[in-house]
Amino acid sequence: MQYSQKVMDHFMNPRNVGEMQDADGTGTCGNPVCGDLMTFYVRIEPRTDELEKARICEIRFKTFGCGAAIAVASMASEMAKGKTLSQVIDLSRNDVTDGLDGLPPVKMHCSNLGVQAIHEAIKDYLTKIGRQDLAEKIRGCPKEEH
Amino acid sequence: MIYLDYNATTPTDQRVIKAMLPYFHDISANPSSIHNAGQKARQAVESARATLAKMLKCQTDEIYFTSGGTESDNIAVKGTAFAGGKRKKIVTSAIEHHAVLTTCEYMHKFGFEIVKVPVDQYGIVDLNVLEKEVDDDTLLVSVMHANNEIGTLQPIREVSKITQRHGAIFHTDAVQTVGKMPIDIPSMGIDMLSLSGHKFYGPKGVGALVVRKGMRFDPLSHGGHHEQRKRAGTENVPGIVGLGKTCEIAIDEMDAEEKRLRKLRDRLWQGISTKVSELKLNGHPEKRLANTLNFSVKYIEGESMLLQLNMNDIGASSGSACTSGSLEASHVLLAMGVPHDMAHGSLRFSLGRFNTETDIDKVISVFPGIVEKLRAISPLYKPSITGMHKE
Ligand code: FES
Numbered sequence: 001m002q003y004s005q006k007v008m009d010h011f012m013n014p015r016n017v018g019e020m021q022d023a024d025g026t027g028t029c030g031n032p033v034c035g036d037l038m039t040f041y042v043r044i045e046p047r048t049d050e051l052e053k054a055r056i057c058e059i060r061f062k063t064f065g066c067g068a069a070i071a072v073a074s075m076a077s078e079m080a081k082g083k084t085l086s087q088v089i090d091l092s093r094n095d096v097t098d099g100l101d102g103l104p105p106v107k108m109h110c111s112n113l114g115v116q117a118i119h120e121a122i123k124d125y126l127t128k129i130g131r132q133d134l135a136e137k138i139r140g141c142p143k144e145e146h
Numbered sequence: 147m148i149y150l151d152y153n154a155t156t157p158t159d160q161r162v163i164k165a166m167l168p169y170f171h172d173i174s175a176n177p178s179s180i181h182n183a184g185q186k187a188r189q190a191v192e193s194a195r196a197t198l199a200k201m202l203k204c205q206t207d208e209i210y211f212t213s214g215g216t217e218s219d220n221i222a223v224k225g226t227a228f229a230g231g232k233r234k235k236i237v238t239s240a241i242e243h244h245a246v247l248t249t250c251e252y253m254h255k256f257g258f259e260i261v262k263v264p265v266d267q268y269g270i271v272d273l274n275v276l277e278k279e280v281d282d283d284t285l286l287v288s289v290m291h292a293n294n295e296i297g298t299l300q301p302i303r304e305v306s307k308i309t310q311r312h313g314a315i316f317h318t319d320a321v322q323t324v325g326k327m328p329i330d331i332p333s334m335g336i337d338m339l340s341l342s343g344h345k346f347y348g349p350k351g352v353g354a355l356v357v358r359k360g361m362r363f364d365p366l367s368h369g370g371h372h373e374q375r376k377r378a379g380t381e382n383v384p385g386i387v388g389l390g391k392t393c394e395i396a397i398d399e400m401d402a403e404e405k406r407l408r409k410l411r412d413r414l415w416q417g418i419s420t421k422v423s424e425l426k427l428n429g430h431p432e433k434r435l436a437n438t439l440n441f442s443v444k445y446i447e448g449e450s451m452l453l454q455l456n457m458n459d460i461g462a463s464s465g466s467a468c469t470s471g472s473l474e475a476s477h478v479l480l481a482m483g484v485p486h487d488m489a490h491g492s493l494r495f496s497l498g499r500f501n502t503e504t505d506i507d508k509v510i511s512v513f514p515g516i517v518e519k520l521r522a523i524s525p526l527y528k529p530s531i532t533g534m535h536k537e
Contacts, residue, residue, distance in 0.1 A: 003453075008453075011453060012457065014523060017522065017523050028525070034466075034467035034468050034474075034475075034490075035467065035475075035486050035487065035490060036447065036468070036490075037525055037526065038525070039525040062523055062524060062525035063523055063524070063525065064446065064447060064487075064490075064524045064525055064526050065447050065450070065468065066447055066449040066450055066466070066468035066469075067449055067450050067453045068468075069447075069468075070450060070523060106471060109473075110468075
């Protein structure tokens, strides 16, 4: 597999790996293509419903998947850390793959999971603080298609 | 690089290369030519054919040189199907190599009924189902000798008894066993057999199809009168010489080599399985190629293990969906009933001639760390719980 140096670096030394006790939000997405799994945990500060103010101050993830999936999760976690929720909601899979200097074509689908699972964690946070209305506007994991 | 991917391909043995070299320039005439130079090339081709026949216990004129296993499988399936006749059924197994499976599926287009016989948990073809499926309408039964992914050996003699009862042709893809274990075509009841040079230290791009006398099959490539008009095209003389040489070496060395590899393979499994928890061996524990070790590591994925192994200069392979171009998990493991997540975490080490005990011990020493690292990342792994409920 021809992976970029950045991918290999994030794969060999993934940042922000782990779980989180009492996370403000958690999100898990599965990859319908090959059956992989990614879970993100976020801590938010300040814990407000103002998307421009609330920031992801801490982030952790766990991944069951290929090298690309692990690198994607690591890169996505770095990109989301310290950002406001509105900034993170704007993050796309392309931002993550660009950050990794690209992925082989057959691995592009692995890039979905990272941002989706973080968005799912944000949805979870917003729901927990009583803002389902905001949560519903965010696309998290793709819905099962069968 | 510690190369443990011999079932994918093998390096060409230096002795084979040496035998081939004169046939690129010095003895490079066309074996079909009348002149002396041509006849020298012809002799080399025929002497290679004789070596193959000796190794497989068949007749020299039953051997047709091809470009390798895939072509041999294609001729076996399409050639018999196109040869005509009333029979319209092809029976194969669910764990065949794609060269057989896809070719069989293709014949569906030409009005053939294709049946894939299931396998048990060890990857052994279900003889009861085979017995039921093979009937007097069955033209061809194709069941491989040993599976490339898991190494499981098929009950060839039992299969041929069934095919003989119904007058069906029995083809076996023996690409993984030729040169690694003794094969006796007549006493095993084999009608057609595919083999490939590069799977046992010969060059890539050469193989053979053995067809017992009396079997009807059409050529795939038409043209000159080569290979008894069954495979047109100037012979790959250096390749064929290399194939002959690699068979000659195999005849001498395979018994001792089989024992040596079995010991190394078992040492590898012993070493890994005592250090790493929650592994599952894939394939039959005994009825299996001596060089093949396939197992699943719970909670983690194969490609990530391969990448980590590669960083440690170790080359292996996996049946994970993430390593296949099609993003589908190994059809072999799934056919054996291995759950999807375990197929995902499967790993194959296939050993060969140039592996040493030092190689194996290096793998044993680095592998547990790789598993630990990846399990630490996995959301499926809960050490506190799994530690208490070891299987
Ligand atoms: S997670 Fe399966 S290919 Fe990347």
